[in-house]
Amino acid sequence: TPKPDLTSDVKAAALTGNSVTLTCTLNLSSAGWKFYWIKDTQSTETYTHSYTFTPVRVSDGGQYKCRARRGNPVYYTHYSDALWVNVIEYPKAVVSIKPDNHVFRGERVTLRCDIRGGGDTEWTYSWNKNNKTLYPDRTTQECNFSPVTIDNGGKYTCRGRRSSDSQSLEISDALTLTVSDTAEPVVRVSPLSWLTEGDSVTLSCEVKHSSTGWTFSWYTDVPYRDSQGSLRYRTALLSDSSRGSGGSYTLSPVTLNHTGVYMCRAERGEPVFHTQHSKPRPLCVTGESPPVSLIISPSRTQHFTADSLSLSCEDQRDSTGWTVRGYTHSETLYSCSSVSGSTCNISSLSTSHTGVYWCQSESGGRSHSLNITVHNGDVILESPVHPVTEGNPLTLHCLYRNTTISDSGADFYKDDSVLQKQTTGEMTISSVSKSDEGFYHCTHPERGESPKSWVSVRASQSVLKLLSSVVAASPYMLVTIILAVKCYRAR
Template identity: 60%
Template sequence: MVSSKLQEHTVYVTESDAGKYSCHVTETEGSGVSQHSDEVTLTVSEEAQTVLSVSPQTWLTEGDPVTLNCKVNSSSTGWTFSWFTVSSVNTDKSVCYEPLSDSRRGPGGKHTVSSADLKHTGVYVCRAERGNPAYKTWYSNTQPLWVTGVSPPVSLIIRPNRTQHFLLVSLSLSCEDQSNSDGWTVRRYTESWGLEDCSSFYRASQTGSTCTISPTLESDTGVYWCQSESGEEYHPVNITVHSGVILESPVHPVTEGETLTLRCLYKLASPPILSADFYKDGSLVQNQTTEMIIPTVSKSHEGFYYCKHTARGESPESWISVRGSRSESQISVLKILTSVLAACPYLLVTVVLIYKCCRMRNKTPE
């Protein structure tokens, strides 16, 4: 039973507050007649939750557009959305969130970046609120977003040089600058451990800018990158640790025109290279071969690849990124400049003729 002598009664509801409510009024003066209102039924639905997703994909190249979509599972009306990045994870595994500078996005539930930059690499969450006083949802699921630079100042070197790795082996990751390798730290984000530096990795040791994990476990699956002393983040790489068949694929994006070679590996086989079927985006592209070779890569070859062996099983998927050839870009610019220069004499003659015609018109007597 709820008791209040106020004309309005405010309560922060839980599921136990569901039921029928009415109010009772007793006149303090006059006849002393009391009256009951009609009953109203209060229904309390499950707690609102926000769900964050990314389109078109979480892996981007500098300049690509991307949209973060935040939705509330219980209702889509009346909500205002805010956006945050996961800035750090404390030793007690508590998470710190940092609001984006333009975090309040209104009722649309969309945060769009027209041209992704390296600074947009990070782990994002959202939350929603509505009403007065405001009711706020819990933070949404975490959604990583990774932006690869066209010419990053530092490279993440992985040994062995592949994105998928066997269980219970040693894995080395180094941040190597063109001039030196000082001042860089290897960071990662995994579903098991969250956001952390190499010094916090379980079973890891750091020497200079090199991080060594030994032995590897499936919980080491995640995204790894290099971070400078000033906090800049470069070269994210998705690393998968798997107990069965793995796909040997390049760590870094492949340039158009280069050769792409994929292999299917199994740790307990001798030799470890298997004859297998290879798939792209779920469709079979080559069957029963020890190597899948694409001699001249184009943008159309970009996608998710995996391999499958009839007896040993299939590997996880790996994203193969293809970037444009720099020489082709230079040729395109040269073609434009050549066209402009070729057209210059004709433009000059046209301007001179127009000028002469105008002068002759002005000299013609009326």
């Protein structure tokens, strides 16, 4: 009695989703035979010597035998030797992108196709972009773009094919590579950009739309003399920049000399890809006795467009070597075009001059910073440029661009609440306290509303002198004195 030979077209474990064909071969004439396929106690009959599972499932795995029969009376062959069919869940192809899914023109980008659950099997790889074949047959898992261009952006998929028998996996899920033109780092300040000596502040740097793999460097602008001896400024790496490589740079405690502008830059990858510098971000620190004062003429924080303005650095000892620095609301550093000594003259103001200004020396000295607002409307508020001392009077005026307009009085507001209604366009607080600190503005019934200005109130010198003298005499009373000052300022 003949014995058939049972074989499979898949030599290794079959992968679900593919097909497996079993063949029952007889060394006899093939005419008239029917074939039985036996798995466990179940059997299936076919009129052909092959049996195909498509798509094959894990439940199709097991031990198989075959035999054939023909004629009447029926003639049976022997059973074939048993054949084990092993079916496993197909490994999954997964796409990953380094350094990030969102990259920038000029970076080196690596796409990788990993076969999860593929073991030590050898694979070949094919890549698709936006559902079109990109690379049909590669022996390496990785696909590199160096440098990456805008055109390289798109949805990428890959699939693996087993080298031993060409069984293919399903296509991976799509992963989108986004390529932007320019990497833009941004500096943020917490808690505030306006500080008092002794405070702590943290600057943080992040790259818009991307957060993976960056390290950061920190910069400020420093003065230097050009070949003609003129004072200029350049961007320089902070000496302790490495403290902020993780994206946060902390100053604690701040001093007056920390006033200035700060920038960051990010890098990642191999070879290293550098972003441009961030836009400058100002830090403004106030102290008790700066070495120089910024004097504004006319002496007010708000000004009309087309008016003239003078900013001067005045030092009781020597005002040479000081320059006026500015940071405008358009996030740019201001460079004065008309300079006379340590004075900056602006002949015609525009709203682009709105910003914060200070004096800076070659040696790194700083003045207090002052806000200047340039308004294109018809009403501005005249308020003190410098802090008002507790106990002193505070006078505010509502000024009008066209002084020929009849004065119908003005309403004055503090923190958006009506404070006083005056027929004279002027209001006075006879003795200010810390509670009077806040944002003030005025409105005119015909001409409109002024911008808001911050009025700062500082402790009186008598309290400060009392504190210093008592602490010098008895340091152990420090806590008591501090509490007394807090109570005084809260009156």
